[in-house]
Amino acid sequence: MMMMEEMAMPFEKYWHEMSFQLPTPIQENVFKPLLQGKDVVGLSPTGTGKTLAYAIPLLQKTDANKELQLLVLVPSQELAHQVGHVLAEWGSLKDLSAQVIIGGANVGRQIDKLKEKPEIVVGTPGRLLELANQKKLKLHNIKTVILDEADYLMQEEHLSALRELIKKIAGFPSDGFLFGYEQRKPEGHPKVVQHRAALVRHDKRRPVHGPNDSRLHRGTYAQTCRNVAPFGQSGRDAGARFRKCYAGT
Numbered sequence: 001m002m003m004m005e006e007m008a009m010p011f012e013k014y015w016h017e018m019s020f021q022l023p024t025p026i027q028e029n030v031f032k033p034l035l036q037g038k039d040v041v042g043l044s045p046t047g048t049g050k051t052l053a054y055a056i057p058l059l060q061k062t063d064a065n066k067e068l069q070l071l072v073l074v075p076s077q078e079l080a081h082q083v084g085h086v087l088a089e090w091g092s093l094k095d096l097s098a099q100v101i102i103g104g105a106n107v108g109r110q111i112d113k114l115k116e117k118p119e120i121v122v123g124t125p126g127r128l129l130e131l132a133n134q135k136k137l138k139l140h141n142i143k144t145v146i147l148d149e150a151d152y153l154m155q156e157e158h159l160s161a162l163r164e165l166i167k168k169i170a171g172f173p174s175d176g177f178l179f180g181y182e183q184r185k186p187e188g189h190p191k192v193v194q195h196r197a198a199l200v201r202h203d204k205r206r207p208v209h210g211p212n213d214s215r216l217h218r219g220t221y222a223q224t225c226r227n228v229a230p231f232g233q234s235g236r237d238a239g240a241r242f243r244k245c246y247a248g249t
Contacts, residue, residue: 088120
């Protein structure tokens with residue numbers, strides 16, 4: 001298993017301490033592309049370890065330097081806490097700190113916590129945009145952006161704030177990760193779209209495995225992807241462009 005061979009020592013040790021066995025297909029298939037800074041679209045059912053699939057390789061690349069480098073966008077408070085717990089737990093193995101920033105929580109306390117300079121922030125787009133507008137959330141050193149449950153983040157209630165937040169990331173990251181999934185069988189495709197060519201670093205390689213691969217029909221899909229629909233676009237055209245990317249054409 002390539003993932004186990006290339007996993008950094010503190011993560012590998014903790015993996016075994018947690019009595020984990022072999023990586024799941026989504027964990028195995030996205031590990032190397034994320035380490036290499038590729039753009040990735042991941043699709044996998046609930047319960048297959050999607051958070052760890054991106055957490056381990058990206059934490060492995062994150063430096064404990066008190067600079068915000070990893071930004072995870074999620075559509076709900078509940079998911080923010082779940083993801084934040086995982087990133088804080090595994091990030092602590094490298095002395096990385098993570099902070100959850102969501103709407104409905106005390107904004108003053110969130111601002112005070114940001115003064116501790118976490119390397120990782122997990123949050124909902126609205127509150128993150130609010131703090132970015134107040135210049136309390138510093139976005140200039142971000143290397144990687146994750147859209148978790150990207151299909152839900154693309155819905156109207158989040159889309160405007162998400163678009164504005166992405167625009168504030170200067171130069172945008174050198175590498176990015178779009179991670180979207182549905183909790184249903186993958187007859188359709190998550191509405192994952194991108195802002196512009198500069199949103200993530202593109203590569204022209206083919207998918208990690210193609211749409212006819214039997215693993216896709218078991219509900220797991222991961223690919224490097226170039227040229228998804230323009231960020232903020234929705235509806236039939238965006239879906240058609242994503243399906244084209246999804247098919248590796």
